[in-house]
Amino acid sequence: MDTSSTHLETGAAHEAETLALREQFDTEEQQRDAATLGMWVFLITEILFFGGAFLAYTIYRSSYPAVFGLASSSLNLPIGATNTCVLLLSSFTMVMAVRAGQLGQRKAIIIFLIITMFFGLAFLGIKAYEWTEKFEEHHVPALSNFFLEGTSLQGQAKIFFSLYFAMTGLHALHMVVGVGILLFIIWKTSQGTYSPEYYTPIDIAGLYWHFVDLVWIFLFPLFYLIDRHLPR
Amino acid sequence: MNQHGEPSHHVDSVRTYVGVLIALLIATIVTALVATLDLGPFNIIVALGIACVKMMLVVLFFMHVRYSTLLTRLVMIGGLMWLAILLLLSFVDFGTRGWIGVPGK
Amino acid sequence: MGTQLRFMPEQASTIAADVDHLLYFFLAVSIFFTLLIFGAIFYFAIRYRRRSPNELPAAEHTGLALEIVWSVIPFGLTMIMFGWGASIFFKESRPPDNAMQIYVVGKQWMWKLQHMEGQREINELHIPINRPVRLTMTSEDVIHSFFVPDFRTKQDVVPGRYTTTWFEATKPGKYHLFCAEYCGTKHSGMIGWVYAMEPQDYAEWLAGGPTGSMADAGARLFDDLACGNCHKTDTNGRCPNLVGVFGSTVRLAGGGTVRADEAYIRESILDPDAKVVEGYQPLMPTFQGQITEEGVVQLIEYIKSLSPKPGTLIQQNGPLVPSSEPAAAGASPGQLPSGNQ
Amino acid sequence: MATAAITAERETYLNSAYGLKSWLLTKDHKRIAVLYFITISIFFAIGGTFAGLIRLELLTPEGDLVSSETYNKLFTMHGVIMVFFFLIPSIPATLGNFFLPMMIGARDLAFPRINLLSWYLLIAGGAFAIFAMVAGGVDTGWTFYTPYSTSYSTTYVIATALGIFIAGFSSILTGLNFVVTVHRMRAPGMTWFRLPLFVWSHYATSLIQVLGTPVIAVTLFLVLCERLFHLGIFDPALGGDPVLFQHLFWFYSHPAVYIMVLPGMAVISEIVSTFSRKPVYGYAFVAFSSMAIAVIGFLVWGHHLFVSGQSLYAGLVFSFLSYFVAIPSAVKVFNWTATLYRGSISYDTPMLYAFGFIGLFTIGGLTGLFVASLGMDVHVTDTYFVIAHFHYVMVGGTIMAYLGGVHYWWPKMTGRMYPEGFAKLSALVIFIGFNLTFFPQFILGYLGMPRRYHEYSQEFQLLHVLSSAGASVLAVGYIMPAIYFLWSLRYGPVAGANPWGASGLEWRTPSPPPTHNFDRIPVVTFDAYDYSTVIPTEVNDVGH
């Protein structure tokens, strides 16, 4: 049987964290391709993960358009729009961090990542404020004194707000994970792990962050915008 | 089968990114303003249309799909297609309920 | 019946024979392919058993024709299966117009059934043979499923909406009624019997029942809930007239129309603002929580009784004139046209 | 056998390091596979014990052994454990994990740490499920239909659903790992059309895991929201639709049945080829049929909803599409059978299991066609007919394949042979016990015996007794391998590198394999199943 030797039989037994190449790979390129593909595959699982919730939303919106429009209009549009902008800004700084990674500008990476994290936290802060507002306005389906209590709309409006809390909550959870990832990358960068040859983790963290942004790009119109002008 | 395209080694200029950001922000403001108008059935179309444009900007530029391999694109399109299957075939049910005029059929 | 070995359930409805014929077709196809596969395996295994340890048989070339043949033939067979099954299902899904109506309410863990004539039963259903029976069903809690094996009929009973099924019994007898959708602790106890009777026996059985039809019960409820406060015939038009509504096509505020069937009436009572009639304000309060599912179906029967026979379509949610004699129980006092408040 | 001395000296994945820690922190896909093997064996014993209790209870029509609450918990936990903690991980996470990298000539999976993480996730998920069981059980059925699961059940729905949620991520990560590995880690010369069919099938399985599992995850998440925080999403009292839950559930759970059977088909392709010493007939057709099953499998979920209150037209569409998924399965069965034609067939235990698989899967699959037909399904849905259908495909199919695979690769994994005579006997016992258990259930179902029934009507008793008798035979059949496999670890004859004269790359390295699988990374110059490249004797170490 024909065999060929590879260059890494020798040293790879004990992996050094800073040395990029792991033992199962032959080349750096193979490793990078694998990681990137892995992340993309992970992202499609995320598409379908949110997809299930989007299906629920779509079905109910099409069954109860009027109630959903009414419930929509009770969400705080200026805040939602601001938050969208915050998230888009964070995506921008994220991509700048990746760019800095490509160019090997370690300081720039760290600065951009910290700004990204800041925007991420700002988003979560604003979200938290919004949720509190909902609590105060009795928009939370599970609590007593739901604002439409007693009217025949309450059921379907509760479904709207249930989806609102479940989906924005899920999204917020992803943001929290994202912030954790950023912290890790910042730490690694400060350790000097990355170089123009090896910055895949930054790249991949970027993909994740942008994806979370994408989800919001759709959550925003679905919950805040469509039919919010409808008569109440 | 390693691709030699080295997709992620392509460095975009800062100007490109700033341009994309500005486009995204403008789109956000536009869609928020339009939402206060009554466009009838076009409300949904406009809101989701703008969202799709924003998605394309993020995917192509920020996520570098512009330079990515065929495989990456396939993966992404595949994911969206599967989402479409989920939505479409579910609507075959929810969209045709009551067509024959018998409750529950 | 004891523990004797049976292979087929009784054929006690018009559809049962159809389903059994389909079964025979399936069995024939299955037995053929099972024997084919098992036979081929046995034959090849013996015929081509390894005779020496170093044997190396030649690789076969894939025959494209063969692949096509054994894809296309099964495909053809499956299309027959699909078409045949679908045609039976169509039949099962569309109750004939002359079917007699029975309402079913499932509840953990019992079946509550109401006849139009007013009889109410629990876990027992009496029906005449040779007459189609249409069941309109809903549940008060979780999902149940109405299953009569000897009729080959089954339909889930879903809370929050109506489902329909129908059958026509052909043989007098006593048949199992099962709940076939898991519904909690006593799921296996949610069983009962269907008694199929000769028409005259059925008529006798009916006669022994209570007085007052379902529509009457509905009329009483209509009173008790003070629906008539608004839905009078001679109002200033703030509320729609319910005469002739059932079976009509209702125009909705904000565009669109809806057929006024059982599901729509139910929704109008429990969720009035979900579909508002064109030209009216959403003034009607919800009766959710004040009325049981059984009450709702009684109201539906009552509202139905204000229309000509179901099945004949009426054009439009009409003017404030009773379009015809209330069909079923016109005699009962406190009826709608008189406006009883 | 003369090579025993060499085996003892050589470094293998088993003796490269010792101690619990070296196992619990391992990144070696082979060791992780062994961890999985132990884990799922335990789950199988638990699930099987529940099955035994179910069969015992059903001996008599009266519910006299256990209360109805307990019975409901028994079949629920049986289904949950068997499906999510045994069958879904079974072949991919053990045999797939072990052999997929070896078959493509890789040193490991693309992400070894993620591989280990997925094992821990399965353990964590299992811990939740076991906690739920110990704390008092759960009684919703493995399908968790709302509103029963969200509003009515008073049992440990939350813990169980969390357990499945977590185990789902284990499944997703395994799938992700396999997809990337197949794309990126193939040895030089290992083109797509040289891949063993085992790899094709696992690749298709992984796609389903990646595309389907997230949907069950989010569905359970929504159920949890409804149960924990009273967010009404499926609640009919609020205008929610319980049928929506069923769509979401089956969007995953139908494709999931192909997560369960495709790896079984993967194993069968290998075994049938090896023991007839011929390439699988119609290689490309078998490979593409796996992909076709994976894709079409996503279009048919509504066939579980024919009587649920789904619309008539949806029923038509889903029934129609269901028949398309039968064709690639039929293609596989015919091609396997054709492989035997003019082969050199030996009757070693794995081959007996493969015969069993083909026959029983055919019966199970054909009865799948019954239930895919609208008019027929109305009568048999939610009866024992369906129970029989899916045990034929899952137990008669996948478990047969799994056991066949374990026998087939046992010498490679452990370096020891199992006792052939015993193994043949147990295969026979399992085949007989299986048919006795589940064939009567087809008749029961058509007679109208509903599933999930704790008590039943007198007239069904005879068939139930037959079924329970079969189950006890089956149990004996399953316990036998457990004993002789353990025995063989110590006393089994030492196996050579390639005891079967098989052709895959995994057989071209010593048994048990070294940590990095191959002493030198192979360069592949031949197609899959090219037996002319095999030295059909027991050569211990081809690498040298």
Ligand code: HEA
């Ligand atoms: C491994 C698991 C597995 C597999 C492979 C299958 C395979 C199939 N299943 Fe099954 N199924 C289940 C597991 C599985 N199923 C489970 C667990 C349930 C119940 C869940 C629950 O409710 O708890 C279920 C329920 C179920 C239902 C719903 C029944 C009901 O609840 O009313 C339906 C309906 O269409 C169905 C159909 C099919 C079909 C068409 C196939 C096809 O893929 C089969 C294709 C195979 C063949 C056709 C055989 C080989 C072909 C030949 C030998 C040639 C001859 C061929 C022809 C003539 C076409 N299955």
Ligand code: HEA
């Ligand atoms: C992989 C899946 C799988 C497997 C392998 C099995 C295996 C078996 N199943 Fe199960 N079954 C399901 C999946 C499976 N089942 C599902 C999904 C349901 C539906 C649940 C629901 O409705 O929600 C179901 C439901 C179900 C029912 C219907 C219950 C009801 O509706 O009321 C029955 C009844 O006979 C049954 C029986 C059996 C039997 C006898 C076996 C036998 O094959 C088991 C044989 C195995 C053993 C007997 C164990 C062997 C012993 C050992 C390995 C050692 C043991 C050691 C110790 C105890 C120390 N199963």
Ligand code: CUA
């Ligand atoms: Cu009601 Cu089961």
Ligand SMILES: [Cu+2]
């Ligand atoms: Cu299915």
